[in-house]
Amino acid sequence: MPAHPLLRSPASITLLGAGLMGRLLAVELARQGHRVEVHEAGGPGAEGSAARVAAAMLAPLAESAVTEPGVVRMGQHALGRWPALLAQLAGPVFFQQEGTLILWHRQDAPEAARLRHKLEQTQATVPGLPALQVLDAAGVAQREGAVAGRFHQGLYLPGEGQLDNRQLLAALAATMEQLGVRTHWHSTRAPGDFQPGGAGQPDWVIDCRGLGARTQWQALRGVRGEVVRLHAPDVTLQRPTRVVHPRYPIYIAPKQEHVFVIGATEIESDDLSPTSVRSALELLSAAYAVHPGFAEARILEIATQCRPTLPDNLPAVRVVRQRVLEVNGLYRHGFMIAPALLDVVLQVLNTGQSALASDFALSLSLPS
Structure with a gap:
């Protein structure tokens, strides 16, 4: 009982x-x-x-780089649940399941190799995850034409998604x-x-x-996150894209009408003061390196919030x-x-x- x-x-x-x-x-x-x-x-x-203040990516395999298999299984479960939950709501919610693209510049290939090894370990541990796909330059161009010619290697994680x-x-x-x-x-x-x-x-x-x-x-603590929301009419990324970097790996999540959410920073602090110049420069510079169309984007918002976190x-x-x-x-x-x-x-x-x-x-x- x-x-x-x-x-x-x-x-x-x-x-x-x-x-x-x-x-x-x-x-x-x-x-x-x-x-x-x-x-x-x-x-x-x-x-x-x-x-x-979030990108709302639904990416269990991608997130396995920083979390445990149990959370990955929660993410698998949730991906199957979101469509039914959204269908019952009083208003429309953007939802897509076009996978996650992971890219890196040549100098960051060792970091990318470590990430690939970690993701493959997760796939061996958690059954049911779609197999990651290793992309060459042609594969990157086929998956995401907007970055063709700028990235020569990548990983594609099928089935992952995002919402607004x-x-x-x-x-x-x-x-x-x-x-x-x-x-x-x-x-x-x-x-x-x-x-x-x-x-x-x-x-x-x-x-x-x-x-x-x-x-x-009392064990709760705040972990600060910072995101930039941009309107970039010249950028046509089709799916959440992550860029491997040893200091500031970023993600770019494309929403509707050429709005993009860009984030990376994760700071052990419950400080809610505005974003630092350094953080903003790193986020925007990394986005520009992915697609030069971000140079003419308009900054809609630079926001800070703390996520509730246990030890x-x-x-x-x-x-x-x-x-x-x-x-x-x-x-x-x-x-x-x-x-x-x-x-x-x-x-x-x-x-x-x-x-x-x-x-x-x-x-x-x-x-x-």
């Missing part, structure tokens, strides 16, 4: 935090017939959320409203403000506040007391793994345990 009460429909559920995880859970729980209420410290635009993070956040907010979710914007609340299960109280409280939960989850850089789910569940630590993999964490949380609420958590080697703490 489970060690905590199971979710009975219709239940009353209070969610703390309306970033990516909070919105996904609010929509799915409301769709299942539960009464859902959300408290969010910011506004509907998710201005304070790490999910707003800001369209998704907006569509989730609209769907929450459509489903009757009671949302309190600019409302800062903590689990201690509720006594779930009591008279006039919710049946469950789910804390998805990211770094806002540091008072309760092992892995996500975790825990039930800290009766009817209070916390999910956190999505680090740099939020969009890639959020549907997997969504399904784990739903299993825990409905059955008291989660077989998926075991499959993902996910840290799952339940009361004994």
